[in-house]
Amino acid sequence: MPPKAARPGALRRAVAGTWALRGWALVAVMLPALTSPARAGDPKAGKAVFTAICSGCHSVQSGQNGRGPSLYGIVGRRTGERSSFLYSPANQASNLIWDVATLDTYIQAPHAIVPGTMMTYGGP
Ligand code: HEC
Numbered sequence: 001m002p003p004k005a006a007r008p009g010a011l012r013r014a015v016a017g018t019w020a021l022r023g024w025a026l027v028a029v030m031l032p033a034l035t036s037p038a039r040a041g042d043p044k045a046g047k048a049v050f051t052a053i054c055s056g057c058h059s060v061q062s063g064q065n066g067r068g069p070s071l072y073g074i075v076g077r078r079t080g081e082r083s084s085f086l087y088s089p090a091n092q093a094s095n096l097i098w099d100v101a102t103l104d105t106y107i108q109a110p111h112a113i114v115p116g117t118m119m120t121y122g123g124p
Contacts, residue, residue: 053121068119074098079114090116 050060057068064070069085076099080092094114096102105112110119 057119057121074103075100088116088118090114091118 054068054071057066058071059066060071062070062072063084064072065082065085069082069087076097079094079096079098080087091114094117096113098106102113106114106119107121110117110121
């Protein structure tokens, strides 16, 4: 994770640029797992949740890895496909395709679907 002083600028950039252009599909996919059913499908709520919870470790900029890999274009990608990120062996061996169902499960309980993953986030 970048030092605290660098984060507000990074977040502003993420909000101003990335989300406007290509974050919405990701938000729409992640939202059901992150919010109550009443808010499902609301990209603004998804963006807020991503910014608050995920962006400390993940960027949606292509090639920009943090503690976790860039999530740019994650939907339809195979696990562990970012060649620039050092994934856990568990992630690489899991051989999943990230879609609504796999993302839903992973976000709620990463170890349930990828035992041994080094993503420590334990769900909303
Ligand atoms: C504490 C840091 C941290 C937080 C918070 C976090 N992640 Fe992760 N995430 C990781 C790490 C580290 C990995 C790599 C896991 C591995 O290699 O086992 C990862 C992997 C992933 C992957 C798999 C990527 C791939 O290319 O296979 C997805 C999808 C993901 N995270 C989504 C999310 C979402 C959505 C959130 C917010 C709800 C989130 N993560 C919050 C650290 C984090």
